[in-house]
Amino acid sequence: MVLRLHLTTDDLAQIRVATAPDPMWEILLSLHMLRSRAASVTFGAWRRAMRGRLAGAERARIEPLVPLAPPVGYSPDFLTPSPGAAGAADGIERVLATPRRHLRADLTRLAAQRRLPGWTSGLARGDPPTLRRLGDAMTVYHRVALTPHWEQIHARFDADRALRGRLLLDGGIDRLLNSLNPAIRWRPPVLEMRHYRADRDVTLGGRPLLLVPSFFCWEHPISLFDWGRAPMLVYPISHDVSWFDSTKRGDPERRLSALLGHSRAAVLDAIAAGVTTTELARRVGISQAGASQHATALRDAGLVVTARLGKAVQHTLTPLGAALLNGPNRTVA
Incomplete structure (x- = not known):
């Protein structure tokens, strides 16, 4: 069964990615x-x-x-x-x-x-x-x-959203839509979603389509049954399989003990903009192996999350990492 969304040029211009987990x-x-x-x-x-x-x-x-x-x-x-x-x-x-x-x-x-x-x-x-x-x-x-x-959920959401933005900038709307999930295929002007509950053709009629990355969505995207309501596609994000264990590693001060040193602080600062490992190494002036090691330590401390899509790997800050970098006045979502 396949859902077919027929998208006009105006529809494509209105596609948005949700700004926070729903x-x-x-x-x-x-x-x-x-x-x-x-x-x-x-x-x-x-x-x-x-x-x-x-x-x-x-x-x-x-x-x-x-x-x-x-x-x-x-x-x-x-x-x-x-x-x-x-x-x-x-x-x-x-x-x-x-x-x-x-x-x-x-x-x-x-x-x-x-x-x-x-x-x-x-x-x-x-x-x-x-x-x-x-x-x-x-x-x-x-x-x-x-x-x-919720901190873990929000961190994985932010990583996925940053990755989608990068794919849009690097490859345009075609690359963005084809990156969402193996069940979603963009064949202009139709966005197909396989494993749907029925064969169905839908037009948006000028209403914006919202893409919603979801932590608990698994394998296949999902949508509302009634496309007469707000049009949205909810799709699964990638996961660190140890995410649940990482919420039980103790208080933040213990988890931050691995962050001492100027090099790691510089790495954390560079990751704030969302970077790949190669870009991180270049910005900080260290080897790719060193950048990968620092990113791993920051990830284990709960400050960084890494999203992978094929060969693309991107590091972004968690809310805790952003709060540490920006000082005590930063609110952790």
């Missing part, structure tokens, strides 16, 4: 991953830890999310409203403000795929207490499952 998509896709057996190397440790944390009273509070986020098949579009939310709380408010016609349409579509519990009829009517229960479930789940790892 908490609603990460909630939904991490729920998919939590209930899946896929990606055991990358997400297995996180999955085991979450199953322990989301037990007892916490599990009861997130229960309304479970039937709405099956690991395969359709999940309601209203759980992932148009991006632009200023954090999880704002995103959840947008979910709770979903028009009743969308709640009803999405839940009717989900009910055709699987049996739903009786309380979802209240959700389809926009019943305020039922909506508040759903909002509480999303809030608890985000706090327990995502907030402790």
Whole structure:
């Protein structure tokens, strides 16, 4: 099955990459991953830890999310409203403000795929207490499952976004679109996405397309079912398989102990602009082997993230690295 997006010249000019991770998509896709057996190397440790944390009273509070986020098949579009939310709380408010016609349409579509519990009829009517229960479930789940790892999620997102920007500058829109995922192929004027839920042709009608890099998206891109809403393509980013372990390496002061010395400080400063290993060596005046060693040490300290796409390797700062470089007044996202 293939989705075919027919893009005009004006459509191409309006394509944008999201500026921050979308908490609603990460909630939904991490729920998919939590209930899946896929990606055991990358997400297995996180999955085991979450199953322990989301037990007892916490599990009861997130229960309304479970039937709405099956690991395969359709999940309601209203759980992932148009991006632009200023954090999880704002995103959840947008979910709770979903028009009743969308709640009803999405839940009717989900009910055709699987049996739903009786309380979802209240959700389809926009019943305020039922909506508040759903909002509480999303809030608890985000706090327990995502907030402790949001720095890692944001760092990988920033690395991917920097890489897409570099590909656009070096190779234009053709290279950008063909770099997103093996399932996405740009054959002007059509952007094809394989492994879609149906054969479908879509035109944007002047609406901008948003590309959303996602930490918990796995293997294949995903989109809203209803292309009459905000057009977006959510695609997987690359991962460091030790990402979950790196969130447990201790406090920042211990992790920064490897940074003593002028050379490494110069490397950190050079990476602020987003550089490849070759560019890093040239800017700092050291060998490529030395640049690679310094970048590895900074990455192990949680200050740098490396994104790889084919032969392209780019280093960018994590929020912690940016805060260290720019002083105590810099806010870590």
